[in-house]
Each structure stands twice: as structure tokens, then as C-alpha cells.
Amino acid sequence: MVVLSKPNTEKYTYVRNSKPAPIFLSNIPLVDLSKPDAKSLIVKACEDFGFFKVVNHGVPMDAITRLEYEAANFFSLPLHEKHKAGPANPFGYGNKHIGRNGDTGWVEYLLLNTNQDFNSLKLSPVSENNPEKFRSALNEYITAVRKMAREILDLMAEGLNIQPKNVFSRLVTDKQSDSVFRLNHYPPCPELAMNGVKEDPTENKIGFGEHTDPQIIALLRSNNTSGLQISLRDGTWVSVPPDQSSFFVNVGDSLQVMTNGRFKSVKHRVLANQFKSRLSMIYFAGPPLNQKIAPLPSLILTGKESLYKEFTWFEYKTSAYGTRLADNRLCHFERIAAS
Structure with missing residues (x-):
């Protein structure tokens, strides 16, 4: 049994639920990549939610299980051993601090550049395993998920009736693609006592604060522990039931721009779980650093204007x-100020 360590305790952010029991999203758009209607379902999901679930994704369960096992072993190491992977600046091991601007969460993580040589990643031996097994698991998993990302982006282009078919996916498969991979570990967060009184049960500690992803798309897989929430178009926060055999896909800011706002990047967050550890693995599909991002001309409707400046x-x-x-x-980067 792997017992995962806890991040250092400092000041954390809480959110108050409108109801003590979470509202679960029962109608998550589901896309079976093996079905002919996948491309149309992807487009509708990106328009309505900016978020969908994928099955028959082609990522071997052995590769998923293997990396999850290695990641759990890594996060179970003493803090000083995990720091040997390098400080998160931005790549490497991070604990509690998210980014450089004061955001914190009940989380520890390992952030990696997918174009780097994982052999250079400094990892200590983990139980009966060795660093080479972790690196091998990373390479196998990222290769499979990158392939899925390419398939999803090609289906997206087909569903939008735009050419060339690889208009999105070529940015991810480019050798200079700035895609990154993140392993997030959220330890169990038991209720704290204050003067002998338990905290308000309608409050939850933030594991990872609300945000949108800046890249094109993000592909998320987590263990069977709840915590992920997305914001609907009306601002309501809803919980996403965990599903350890499927992947969840987020529309990112860059894709919102390229579709001239037709697709909306989804705002999401993670709440800490009181009893169970949560481990998530996210592949952020990003373009090369010098890639120009702007609305595609074919997606600017007649009589309409580009909503975003090129960058x-x-x-x-x-x-x-x-x-x-x-x-x-x-x-x-908006041309027209939001009303």
C-alpha cells in the first residue's frame, strides 16, 4: 500500500457550496472516438460546455496503470527526495504554491516539458522500482496521449468543415510544440478542528483554484476520486463524477481564439477530498512558442469581425x-471589449 505524503500546511482558500451535497453533472458530453458521429459530438460539446469525456481513446490501460503506480510511489517519498526532481521554476516538483503570483492549493505536483529528455529528470529510487521505470512509464503514456490529442483535434477540424484537416493537430505534433505534462497529487484533507468545533461542512478547501487552460486542449485522467468541478455557462459550479477508465478534454484559451469564440475555454477547479487521495495526470497540448494564434479566417462568419488580436x-x-x-x-487580446 502506498501512503502519500501531505503538503505543508499554511493558509488555504475555501469555497462555500450552495448546498452541502455537491451537484453532479449528469449530462457530461460523451464521445466514443470509434464511432462515426465523434466529430459532430466533439463540436457540439465544445460549443455547449468546452468540456467532454472520451471513451475508446486508444491509450492502453497498462500504460495508465503503470504511470499512476510510479507517480504514487514518487509522491510517497519524503519531501527532500521529491525536491531532487528540481524546483518548479517552472518545471520540476512543486508543493502548495501554484504559479508565481500567490495562488496556493492543497496540492503537490510534478510539471514536465514533454520535449525534454526524461533521462535527465532527477528521480530517486522508489521502493522496489528505479528511476528508469518512471521515465519509461512517462514516455509510453505521453506518446499514447499525444496520439489521442492528434486524433481529437483532427476530428474537431472535420466537424468544423475546415481545411487542412491537421490545422490544429500540426501545432501539437510539431517538434517544437510547447506541450507540457502535469502530475497532480491531492492528499486527503481531514476536517480541521477550531476550538474543538469542526469546520462548516458546507465549506471545501481548494485543491487547485478556478482557472482556464491557456493551451489548445488539455487531456485529463484521474483516479477514482472526486474533486473536479467545471463552471457552466450560467456560472453554476458542478462536480464531475470520477471515471478512471476515461479521459476528460478541456477546451483551452488558444482554441477559443482560433475558433473566434465559437468554442469557449472551460473554467474548472479541484476541491480537496476529505478521505481519499486524488492523483490526476494532465497533458496540455500547446503550439510552438513562435506560433501565431489568431481566429481562423474560415471560422469568421460573414459580416462578423475577428474578436481577438493576433499574438x-x-x-x-x-x-x-x-x-x-x-x-x-x-x-x-480582445478586439471588442466584453459587454
């Missing part, structure tokens, strides 16, 4: 990482 991914990434998690990162 490079490097410019947007730099701007986004200079903000707080919950900030509207696209507002500086």
Missing part, C-alpha cells in the same frame, strides 16, 4: 503566467 503563443504564455489563476487571461 504568438510565447506572448500569450508570458502574459497568462503573469496573472492569478482566476483572472480573465484573454481580456488583453
